[in-house]
Amino acid sequence: MxxxxxxxxxxxxxxxxxxxxxxxxxxxxxxxxxxxxxxxxxxxxxxxxxxxxxxxxxxEVGTANMKHLMQIADKNPSNFEAQMNAADSASVNGNVQAAIQYFKRAAQINPKSGLAWTALGNMYRERENQPKAAIPYYQKSIQMDPSYGWAYWQLAQAYVTLKETSLAKQVVEQGLKNVKKTDTAYASLQLMMSELSGKSSGSK
Structure with missing residues (x-):
């Protein structure tokens, strides 16, 4: 799916x-x-x-589909894809707490999935407006899958929201070293570095 x-x-x-x-x-x-x-x-x-x-x-859209996907996930507690589908549906239907629950299950099933840890962080940063709470999940994503580019981008965004520009820049620099240039996130990391460098020079 x-x-x-x-x-x-x-x-x-x-x-x-x-x-x-x-x-x-x-x-x-x-x-x-x-x-x-x-x-x-x-x-x-x-x-x-x-x-x-x-x-x-x-x-994945609609209450009926969400309940159906949650039932599948609950019946298959060791199935990563089932947990991710349930989490996605819960998220898109506005049930943030359920989305967090299923993303956590997915991350426990496959702890090396940068996708799951980053998605979990996004629930806190974007949906709950808690960037500080999201940071450990992005860091976990990078720890478990250093090549997953969007984890760096999201972590840097969290730091920017918290006005920690220097930390955001460090994260982007780390991402540019570890992420393949062919990764879809690489160009966005480059752009963010340019923006952060501009902010740094402007603040001097």
């Missing part, structure tokens, strides 16, 4: 069907900013506003 697409704060949707990880001003992303290719026939816009968009597979 396709991962749900959830925009990060400050990101806008691409008009085209190809959706990429957030980090620039014109992208729509999924829960943890992995690149997703999908089509209009299989997705639906759940909500828009504030220059952002939430898009999800139709199979």
């Amino acid at each position: 396709l991962r749900k697409l959830v925009v990060s704060a400050g990101c806008a949707a691409l008009a085209a069907g190809l959706l990429a990880g957030c980090g620039t001003a014109n992208n729509t992303t999924n829960t943890s900013n992995t690149a997703v290719s999908t089509s209009k026939s299989t997705t639906t816009v759940v909500r828009t506003g504030n220059n952002s968009m939430v898009v999800a597979p139709k199979t």
